Amino acid sequence: MNRVFTYFIVGSMVLGVLVGWLLNQTLPAEQAATVADNLSILTDVFLRLIKMIIAPLVFSTLVAGIAHMGDASEIGRVGVKAIGWFILASIVSLTLGLVMVHLLQPGTGMSLALPAADAGSTVDVAKFSLKEFVTHLVPASIVEAMARNEILQIVVFSVFVGTAVSAIDDRAPAVLALVEQVAAIMLKVTGYVMRTAPVAIFAALAATIAVQGVGVLATYAKFVGGFYLSLGLLWGLLVAALVAIVGTRGLKLMAAIRQPTLLAFSVASSEAAYPRTLEELQKWGVSRKVASFVLPLGYSFNLDGSMMYCTFAVLFIAQIYGIELSIAQQITMLALLMVTSKGMAGVPRASLVVIAATLTYFGLPEEGLLLILAVDHLLDMGRSATNVVGNSVASAVVAKWEKQIEAPPDEGQPARA
Known part of the structure; x- marks a missing residue:
């Protein structure tokens, strides 16, 4: 199914480029713009579908994730160290x-006009005063927050609910079961929405190239190349941290997880590599106790590749439209993404949902999401592989701190239970 979907994605990209080029070459500029505007109907519908799922998806996945963590006293020393590493890796x-x-400035070459006639060249900074920001965190009404897709307010409410559920002795099984069922339903709905992605990709590429010409493809190449270069640097930092903490034996871990990493890359899903990653971690020497706790926790709270993609993509979109964000706004964005990227493991194209919510919060053009959608599957392969590497490193580091790294079986020491 993943392979077939990949073919559809690639086919829609090729068809969109060809149709856009034909429109650009054969029609006058005004007519090409009219056709592009009609194609935007498909892209607008897709955008509305994405916005439709943001609130219930964030609420249900975050509440369920927090509720299952348990309180700090039960998580204990291992949980505190794991969460500390996750926060550091996220930053x-x-x-x-x-x-x-x-x-790299990958978006500066496109220079698209702002879609709204009354949009300015910079984001409105009025709501970024300390008072406005702090008071805006707390929803006056969760219904209103969900209706307006106020992502930070939804997160704050979800954290309170998830913490309350985990603090109750029996963890409110009926409520927790309901939230998990809502999360499962929303994951299924998200899957349905993403099946329409090839149509939106075709329309977005065709419309863009019809107006801008094929020269715009150079911007995509710069975007993809720049992101993979950034992932390479992140891998280097992760491996360096692993060797510094664990020792040179950490290089053997990187070799051991080669197959699950390639699996995650090929199917664009880090979750698909979970069973093999867990197996290889224990073979390398991480105790079963640490591996079985840190790895699944990391799959919800330590998506290194996905988090990097969120900042890279949001600012790429801002560059495309010539929008500048102040240092304070970018720090706020990092804080927002730090929270919204948690608890969304297993969500198809979860990064797109987080990016869409971030664009809405900062008032950036939502149409920019469609520009990255065309190459999102290709980028998802890289960030999925990075998530596997990041969580493997986290498991090994926490095991080292807990003195739970055993000699591998061929060195004569059985793994600790």
Whole structure:
């Protein structure tokens, strides 16, 4: 199914480029713009479908994730160290994406006009005063927050609900079961929405090239190449941290997880590689106790590749439209993405949902989402592989801190239970 969907994605990209080129070459500029505007009907519908799922998806996945973590006393020492590493890795991933997109400037070549006639060249900074920001965090009504897709307010409410559920002795099984069922339903709905992605990709590429010409493809090449360069740097930092903490034996871990990493890359899903990753971690020497706790927790709270992509893509979109965000706004964006990227493991194209919510929060053009959608599957392959590497490193580091790294079986020491 993943392979067939990949073929549809690639086919829609090729067809969109060809149709857009034909329109650009055969029609006068005004007519080409009219056709592009009609194609935007498909892209607008897709955008509305994405916005439709944001609120219930974030609420249900975040509440379920927090509720299953348990309170700090039960998580204990291992949980605290794991979460500390996740936070540090998140900061590094998000910041590296921010720095690299500024250095490479992948979106500056496109220079698209703002879609709204009354939109300015910069984001409105009125709501970024300390008072406005802090008071805006707390929803006056969760119904209103969900209706307006106020992602930070939804997150705050979800954190309170998830914490309350985990604090109850029996964890409110009926409520928790309901939230998990809602999450499962929304994951299924998200899958349905993403099946329409090839149509939206075709329309977005055809409309863009019909107006801008094929020269715009150079911007895509710069975007994809710049992101994979950034992922390479992140891998280097992760491996360096692993060797610094664990020792040179950490290089053997990177060799051991080669197959699950390639699997995640080929199917664009880090979850598909989970069973094999867990097996290889234990073979390498991470105790079963640590591996079985840290790895699944990492799949919800330590998506290094996905977090880097969120900052890279949001600022790429801002560059495309010539929008500049202040330092304060970018720091706010990092804080927002730090929270919204958690608890969304297993969501098809979860990064797109997070990016859409971030665009809405900052008032950036939502149409920009369609520009990255055309190459999202290709980028998802890289960030899925990075998620596997990041969670494997996290498991090994926490095991080292807990002195739970055993000699591999061929060295005569059985793994600790």
